[in-house]
Amino acid sequence: MLAMQDVSVRFGSVQALNKVSITVGRGEFVALVGPNGSGKTTLLRAMHGMLRIRGTCTLAPEAQRQAMVFQRPFVMRLSVRNNLRLALWLGGVSRAQWNERIAAALARVSLQGLEERPARALSGGQQQRLAIARAWAIQPALLFLDEPTASLDPGAKKEVEALLAGFAADGITLVMSTHNLGQAKRPATRVVYLEDGEIHADLPTAQFFDGGLSGRAQQFLKGEMA
Numbered sequence: 128m129l130a131m132q133d134v135s136v137r138f139g140s141v142q143a144l145n146k147v148s149i150t151v152g153r154g155e156f157v158a159l160v161g162p163n164g165s166g167k168t169t170l171l172r173a174m175h176g177m178l179r180i181r182g183t184c185t186l187a188p189e190a191q192r193q194a195m196v197f198q199r200p201f202v203m204r205l206s207v208r209n210n211l212r213l214a215l216w217l218g219g220v221s222r223a224q225w226n227e228r229i230a231a232a233l234a235r236v237s238l239q240g241l242e243e244r245p246a247r248a249l250s251g252g253q254q255q256r257l258a259i260a261r262a263w264a265i266q267p268a269l270l271f272l273d274e275p276t277a278s279l280d281p282g283a284k285k286e287v288e289a290l291l292a293g294f295a296a297d298g299i300t301l302v303m304s305t306h307n308l309g310q311a312k313r314p315a316t317r318v319v320y321l322e323d324g325e326i327h328a329d330l331p332t333a334q335f336f337d338g339g340l341s342g343r344a345q346q347f348l349k350g351e352m353a
């Protein structure tokens with residue numbers, strides 16, 4: 128689906144990614160973990176084609192249909208419906224399909240009936256589901272998510288996790304950054320540990336959590352689980 132080879136990203140004097148090589152296969156659910164500032168968001172943005180990179184990033188044809196759920200993704204003063212319209216317009220979806228896509232997306236994330244409400248008047252959990260609806264509405268084959276459950280309460284977290292598990296079951300390939308190792312463990316098929324802009328571990332989930340780690344990744348896991 129996606130292959131990165133020796134990708135580096137620099138912001139001024141900060142080397143945010145340093146010769147990162149990673150592949151994402153069709154149908155995988157990859158969790159990116161690591162300390163603050165390790166490069167998770169930068170890697171997602173580089174994969175999504177938002178940054179000038181050194182190195183190469185190759186996409187399979189269907190991976191051109193991709194979307195990203197950002198941490199602050201929508202226009203607060205716009206209604207739920209207009210946020211979705213905006214996403215569909217930006218995603219190049221023809222206007223004739225908008226109503227159908229909006230209805231399907233709102234049903235998928237359980238926001239029916241809230242079409243006219245301004246995004247700012249939604250709860251945190253509803254806002255995050257709107258963000259996910261915006262990405263899902265363009266029918267991506269590849270979906271990137273940047274800390275999709277940050278600052279949500281346990282109930283809202285569970286709702287988002289259930290949505291993502293449903294997307295994976297539908298065959299959408301997912302790459303998600305998270306600070307929540309439990310969340311990486313539950314739905315992800317693979318866990319990638321980043322530190323200082325480099326990948327220190329890239330393992331199937333079971334192996335990642337079951338003694339397959341060494342060095343800094345192992346120390347991180349121990350610290351987080353303590």
Ligand SMILES: Nc1ncnc2c1ncn2[C@@H]1O[C@H](COP(=O)(O)OP(=O)(O)OP(=O)(O)O)[C@@H](O)[C@H]1O
Pocket residue numbers: 138139141142143161162163164165166167168169170304
């Ligand atoms: N636009 C930018 N301008 C300057 N520096 C940046 C920019 N974006 C990221 N950085 C720096 O690049 C490094 C990696 O940041 P990044 O946001 O990718 O890390 P992260 O792992 O997602 O962190 P967090 O877990 O805190 O969200 C950090 O040192 C950060 O300060």
